[in-house]
Amino acid sequence: DSGVTQTPKHLITATGQRVTLRCSPRSGDLSVYWYQQSLDQGLQFLIQYYNGEERAKGNILERFSAQQFPDLHSELNLSSLELGDSALYFCASSVGTDSGNTIYFGEGSWLTVV
């Protein structure tokens, strides 16, 4: 158990809908990362937050947004969902943002868009 908690574990939704994925980082970790992993694809970095502020953006679509709250939990919002958005979405956390910080992953939220 990495200490990173993600909910829900699985969800199925229809195209055009909106979903929210939730992440609680490890105790003491200030940095949260979101990744997308499609079937048989590598990890795609989406976005990073540090202590409530956006720190870095990766290949995140405009239909997707995220935020980190004062209690450090984070949410990833996916809207106008398309079939191609079906993927595993991972949250990860680390203590800080500097290189050398170990990143710990949650178990992921499996999203199926039908």
Place this chain on the structure above:
Amino acid sequence: QKEVEQDPGPLSVPEGAIVSLNCTYSNSAFQYFMWYRQYSRKGPELLMYTYSSGNKEDGRFTAQVDKSSKYISLFIRDSQPSDSATYLCAMSVPDSNYQLIWGAGTKLIIKP
């Protein structure tokens, strides 16, 4: 060309064999090198973490970094069926805005 190249496999070996997994990279500024193990539909789990060059050993696992060749390796001795997973390499430059660059992952199958 991707910054980090990793053969996706699958790599299939018999139980007990020594496994060698590799990544090559193009950015000579990378200093932090990591190997993660990912079981099917589970979150990646950190296996090995190395700073700069050299070897690091942890039980049956050895991580090796050759910066002159821009090449990193993960060796697994006495491989077990439970080692069957996808192995991802990741690396980063010394930076205050830490970003990991990931390999695509190699799927490893250990046959009993």
